[in-house]
Amino acid sequence: MYELKTKQTDNSVLEFIENVDNPKKREDAYKLLDIFTDTTGYEAKMWGPTIIGFGAYHYKYESGHEGDAPLVGFSPRKAKISLYFATGNTEREALLKDFGKHTAGKACVYINKVADIDTEVLKALINQSVDFLKKTYPNQ
Template identity: 80%
Template sequence: MYELKTKETDKSVIEFIEQVESLKKREDAYKLLDIFTETTGYEAKMWGPSIIGFGSYHYKYESGHEGDAPLAGFSPRKAKISLYFATGDTKRQELLKNFGKHTTGKACVYINKVADIEVDVLKELIHQSISFLQETYPDH
């Protein structure tokens, strides 16, 4: 059976942020912590070793694969900061047009620093992700 690596843990979010090597990334992580906490209304929790997640939902795919994941989150990684929003949401692409300097991966949006982005658009992306996931997976 497939074992999900990214599970909610009881590790300290603050301790994790304090271990971020780059002072600038650490400062941005605290800014994002404030923005995500204020925007989601959820307490920050560590998911796996390096993702700071907010809220959670339970998903189940047609393949039978299921698990829990944060509604939104971020990770201050060495190269860039990863932002996690719902990927199946069509409004995400529209919002990203006005987001500022970023790149996108399969599931993440990557930024170099908070100063490169529009915080109001970030808040919209967070709200949109939560709404989309709660509508898509209403059983949680």
């Protein structure tokens, strides 16, 4: 049976951030840690080796595939910073129009640095994602 790689771990979030090579990216990771923590009210947890997640939900698809994932999160990767928000909600696309310099994949939004984005829109994206997932996957 398929096993998810991205599971919540007991690894230290602060230790992970301290090991980010690029000092600017490390500084941005601390800024994002504060924004995500303040906005969600959840304690940051490591998900897999590189994702800092907030809150959790259990999903189950019609295919039978199921698992757990953070409500929102981010990862300061070498190339760009990945931001994880819920997909499938049209509000996300509307908010991204005013977000600032970014690129978006199916599940991730990528930024180069926090200075490129509107942090108020970031907070709105976080709240929208958490609300959407809590409605979509109740009983958490």
